[in-house]
Each structure stands twice: as C-alpha cells, then as structure tokens.
Amino acid sequence: MSSTPTDSSAVTTVGADNGHTTTTGQPLVVDKATKRRVAAASTIGTTIEFYDFYAYATAAVAVFPMLFFPANDNPTVNLLASFATFGLAFIARPLGSIIFGHFGDRVGRKATLIGSLLTMGVATILIGMLPTYDQIGIIAPALLALMRFCQGLGLGGEWSGAALLAGENAEPGHRARAAMWPQLGAPFGFFLANGFFLILVATLGHQTGDTGDAFMTWGWRIPFLASAVMIIIGLWVRFSLEETPVFQQAVNQGKRVKSPLKELFATSFGPLVQATFIMLSTYTLFYLVTTWILSYGIGDRSRGLGLSIPYFEFLQLQLATIPFFAIMIPISGWLADVWGRKKTLILASVLLLAFGMTFTALLDPATATKPTVFIFLMAGMAIMGLIFGPMSAILPELFPTNVRYTGSGIAYNVSSILGAAIAPFIATWLVAEYGVAQVGIYLIIVTLITFGAVLTMKENKNNDLTQV
Template sequence: MSSIVASAPAGATPANPRSRVVLASLIGTTIEFYDFYVYATAAVLVFPHLFFPAGNDTTALLASFAVFGAAMLARPLGAIFFGHLGDRRGRKITLVGALLTMGVATFLIGLLPTYPTAGWLAPAMLVVLRLAQGFALGGEWSGAALVATENAPKGKRAVYGTFPQLGAPIGFIIANGLFLVIAAALPSDDPSRPSLAFLAWGWRIPFLFSIIMVAIGLWVRLSLVESAAFENTVRKGQIRKLPLGSVLKSHWKQLILGTFYMLATYVLFYLMTTFSLSYGRASPAGAVPGLGYDYTTFVLMMIIGVVFFGIFTLVSGPWADRWGRRRTLIWITLGIFVFGLLWVPMLAAGNVGVMAWLIIGFALMGMTFGPMGALLPELFPANVRYTGSGISYNVSSILGAAVAPFIAVALWSAGGGSPFWVGIYLSAMAVLTLISLLIGNEGRRYQQLKSIVTEGEPLTAPIRLGYSGLRYPAP
C-alpha cells in the first residue's frame, strides 16, 4: 500500500466532545434513513395505486420498485460529488449539504400531484425527487461514518462506527411507526389496500414531517468542528485536487473489495425492509401468493424485528474491535448464507416461523451493518477517505439494493408465490461477499485514521496488525 496511517499523539484531545460526535453521526443518518424508509413504505402502500396507470397490480408494484431502485443509481454520483467536497473542503459543510438535499427532496414528494391529476408528469417528477434522495444519501453515510470514526477514542473505533449505522433501525421505526399511526387514524375496510382518505392525503404527512427532523439535524451538525484527521491532512498539504482520480489510480483494489464487502448487507437490508412488506401482505389466494397479514399486524412484527436490528448493530461494534472486522464479518456472512437457505421452512411454520424469520434476518442485518462504519473508512487514507468509502458503499447499492426488491418480486412471481428462489438469491450474494472478505487484507492491518504518514516517514506509534496480535514496531 502506498500510504499508511498512524495513531494520534498520546493524550491528544478530540476536537469534538464525544457526546456531540455520537449525536451528530446518529441523528443525521436517522433522518436520512427515515426519509428513505418513508419512500420505501409508500412504494409498497401508495405509489402503485397513485403514480402509475391502473391495471396489473404486479406490474404497478414492479414499476414502483423500479423508481425506488433509481435512487440507488444516483447514490454513487452523490458519493463522488459530496466525497470531493468532503475531502477538499471538510466533513462538516458537506454533511450539512447532504442533509438539506435529502430533506428538501422528501418534503417536495409530499406535495406531488398524482397520476390521475397530472398523468405521466407525476411519476416523472417522482423519479426526479427520488434521484435527489439517492444523490443526498450517497454523501450522507460516508460523512457520518467519518465523523464517528475519526473522532473515536483509541480502541473504540468500531464501537463509534456503529452509531451512524444505528440510524437505520431508528429511522425505520420512526417512519413505519408514523405510517401506522396515520393508518390507524384513517382505517380501511379492505386490509390489503389503504383507505381512500389515506390515499387522498394521509400518505403525505410523513414526507412533510421530514422538514422538522431536518431542522433538528442541521442544528446539531452546525455545532461540529472539523476532525483532527482532516485538519492534519490540510496542515501537511496533502489535500488532493481530484480525490476521485487518486482513489481510482492508487486505491482501486480497496474500492472493489469495499463494494463487495457491502453486497450481502445491502441485499439482506432491502429484502427484509421492502420485499418483506409486499410478501407479508399479499393474499395467499392472490395472483402471486403471500403470507396474507394485514398491514398493521405485519408492520408491528417488522418493528419487533428491527428492534433486534438495533440491538445487534450495537453488539457488533465491540465484537469487531475485539476480533477484527473481517473475522467478525466472515462468520456473520456465513450466517446470512445459511439464513437464505432456510426461508421456505421458516416461512411455512406459521406465525412463530414468520416472527423468527424477521428476528433472525434483522439480527443478522445489525451484525453485518454495524462493522461497516469502521471497516470501509479504514480502507482509505484521510485525504481520499470520504470519496473512497462513499463510492464503495454506494456502488454496492446498485449491485445490491437497487435491484434486490425488483429481482425478489420477479423471483417470487416466477416461483408461483414461493420464497425459495428469493432466499437462494440472498445466499448467492452472501457467497460473493464471503469471497471478497476472504481475499481482503483488513485482518493484517488496522489503519489508525488520525493522520497520514507517507511511505518512508518514521512512525510515531506502533500499528496493530489485526486480531493476530502482531505489531509493526516503532523505530
């Protein structure tokens, strides 16, 4: 590797208080994931009815998921744009810009006309705003992860890296909890379809509510100061004119590995949060059979599962700090592989089996998602870290999240309503992630993130070489 990073001098005081670091990294991703989940829920409940021509329900759902996936295509562009700003101008201002972009796009979705009113202009505007959401999320995650990990105390980087990851389950609970409250206030006579009042105006409330959450997030993030890692990079004159060029030239292997590290995580994520909502609510006697739960019951079951998502996200941090990121993820990815093979017997076991499926799936999601907050930033030096980690994370969203709900619905339909091939799809993606983890090199060296040391400079502190306990000796 052309550059390595050494630890900060002993006794150095973090620029940001730890409570502020935790809150800023957590609240921003909570808001971003809230906005994303609000759309994901509406993509199942509302948009097939309101933003596409009436006709075949499966076709409308696939069209809605296609728009959902369009945001994933914009995420790498957002990672490049915001990564460029974050590596050249700093983490703080970039995170503020990403949060504003997401918040405004989500708010405007709540004001859109529907297909009966505006024709094809309605889904066209929905696609534009969905692309803006994806563009913003492309810059949000890596910045939040850097705020957490670059300000983490010694030996706690994976623990701190779980706080931005925790925004995913919290955002899910807030978004779906709000939809549940609105659905309860506007009940439907048909459990497979939202009420007329919900379709007329109730669905807009969660989108409009996002502007309040964005205001809170901006207040927290504007109180941050830049991390020591970025300030050291500026002081040493190591800011790159074009971070993307540096990443592609010197760190392309890390880009590829990071992308495949995230693949199984993304597929599992969107199967459990988006596909499951369609499969769980579909009638057993429908054109494409499902589990037949009413909306309220199934979402409450999902929320129980997401609680385990949050718990195991936090649990995974200490594991990754103790045993190493790769070693931890290798075992968890094996668990995901086995989980995919067990979909049919679990989902055929009645309420207990379905609840176990949700709990195990979301627990695995927390265990695989948590260590990524430290693992991906550690692949890159500070002067290209925002760009590199953001591209890996978000290119994986195209390979995994963008197509996962679409492929899952297609496999579900082709299989006559059986989830067998959807589970096999998840297991296959786990194999690709497992291969990347086995050939990766994180287990041989933890980068220390605080400052860049170019090759040939003396190291001021030993660098731990992974869970084996070997150390690179200081001169």
C-alpha cells in the first residue's frame, strides 16, 4: 500500500462491529506482524516526540532561566520568562495540527507522521547547539523561542497521526487498547528525558544556582543532541509502515475533501469544542505534576515558594513515580473498551477532583516532606495514566475519517494552550501570591469544566470508524 494512495472506484461494505470492516463486509483481521509494526511505530514515534518536549521542559526549570534569561535579578521573573518560552510551543501546536492535519487527511497518515517527526527532531538538535545569553545577548533567547516554536509545530502534527495509525488499524472491540500505544510514548519519553538529566547531574555534578559547573557549561546540551539517534530509529520504523485501511477506504470511496479545515468547521464544530474541553484537565494535570512541580520542588522554602529539595533528589522522586503513569495507561485502555469511554473518564474526573484537595496536605512548605511529595507525584501520575490512556481513541472517534486527523489534532492542541501552556505560569504565580493550596483549587476548576464536557459526550466504544 502506498503512503500517497490514489482514488479508486472500489466501495467498502461497512459492518456494525466496533473497529472497521473490509471490502467484503467482514471485520478486519490484522496479522500479528502488522500489529507489531503499528504498535512499535506509534509508540517509538511519540516517545521521541515527548522525549524532545520534556527535555526542554526540564531545562526550562533548571537551565534556561540562568543561561538564556539572566538579565533580571529576580529568579521568579526569570523562571516565568522561561515558562513563557516553554508555553510558546503550545501556541504553535494548533498551527502544526492544521498544517500536518491537512496533509494527513489529504495525503495520508504515514507520510505526514514522517514530516512531523523530522520537524520536531531537527528543532531539538538545534537547541543543543544554541549559544547562550552571555555569548550573543538577546539573540539567544530569541533563537531558543524560535526552536521551541518549531518543536510545537512538529508535536502538533504528531499525536493525532500516531493515534490514528494505531486506532485505524484496530480490530473490533480493541480500539482503545490498540490506540493506547502512542499514549505510552508520554511516560516513556518523560522517563528517558528526566533519566538522562539525572545521569548527567550525577556524573558531572550540579548544585541549584551554580552556572559554572560542567553540567551548566556543556552537559545540558547532550540530551538535545542525542535526539539525533532516536530520530534515525523512528524514521526507519515509520518508513516500513503501510497506510491505514480506514484512510485507504475513504480514498477508495472518494471521501477526501480539498480543504479538511474548512470541512471540519462546516460539519464538526460541535465535536471540536467538546473534544477540546474533554482534554483540558488532562493537560493541566500533567504539566502541574511534571513541569510546575519541579520548579516548586527545588524552589526556596524560606520564602514559601517551594520545598528546597535538591535538584538531583527531586529528579529521583519524579522518575520513581513515572511507572504509575505507564501502568495505568493499558489499564485505562482496557476499561475504555470493556466498561466504556464515558464511564472511564467520569471515574478519572472524580479522582482528579479529590486530588485537587490534597495540595495543602502534601505540598505546604511548613509541613511537606519528601515522602508526602512522593505520594503527591504517585497519585498524580496514576490519575494521569487513567485519564490520558483512552484519549487516543476518544478524540478521533468524534470526527469523520476525512477530517479526523485535523479535528483530533486541533482539539488536542488547542486544549494544550488552555490547559498546559498556561498551567506552570499560573501555578507559579498563585504560589507566589496566595500559596500552594490555590493551585489545587485551580486544578479543581479546570476539572469541573472537563467533567461537564464528559457528561455531554456519547458513548462511542461500539462505533465503526468507517461509518463516520
């Protein structure tokens, strides 16, 4: 099968099974070799993409405020400036979903996924080569912002393509479990990125605030440059793929549209808004328990701005809790297939509301300890896996095939602006002005918005993707 299929007069007969059917009307049976290739390609690709993204997120807390934004004597202002650049990628992501979504719905899933991987990867490698503020002045943060923007473009086209690659190759009754493979790229990429930084800090030595040691001089660049090896592996896997049968059927039936974006807004604006808010709390939670919590964990306890945990020790805490995130993803995929998408998200939302009430008990500078921080991270990561796992099935199911790449991508990435891009910034400001308890209230408010969107959604676990 070609990655750029041409129109055909063949018509596919659609059955009523969950999944999709062949041209004979029989449910699609995917051979084991194809299953392995699809699982590997969707997981490896998103692992690389998230590794690149999280490497930046880690450096945005521990490295960039001092090397790229050192002009202000106030460390909180420098951190907020770094977070603003971190958030720039989220602004770029909807644009990336429009660009790559257009080609994903017009040309095919395979070729578009290769393009998104290259865009993200090249930008990440270039970050590892950038001169610092002391070397070229204001141009340094400008170049960093540009590369961050390009990272956002690439990731904007990556997730939806990987989700469709897995979901559109799924057998009846197993779509959420099949589509959970790209979701595993999030904990895998996070573990690799933070693990790499942990090894470098342990090997080279680094104390928070020291800008003259080996880690701050050159060591921080290694994770970004090492992305080149992972990109080569990812490209090799993706070039071995075939186009998804659901997209090929849409081509055969002449269902492709000239402008997927225009068609999306004309036919699926309601699902687009619904999908955006369904994803909102997922993003807010994740960037609170990964990016913001790192800045808070190593922040100044004496000023009430953090817990003063050494950077090396906090990375250890984060790495120890990532398995809870990864374990819950396949569990949530199974629940979404057996129990239903809606019930699974309702459970996750209720747990998330309860989690928002624990910030004072577990993170207050007056009483928090490393064990309480571990409990906080463990609970947050586990809930994250439960709510994030089925999203790669839930969001695409809301859109027809000819706009599925564009629609799911825009919803996923617009929610990243509303949920993730501003979450570390808002949380840092709330702690400085009102205390850590208000961060929990912020999470509760966002979760209530998502809860409302979930209650209005239809149960789609038995829908056939070829029928929409």
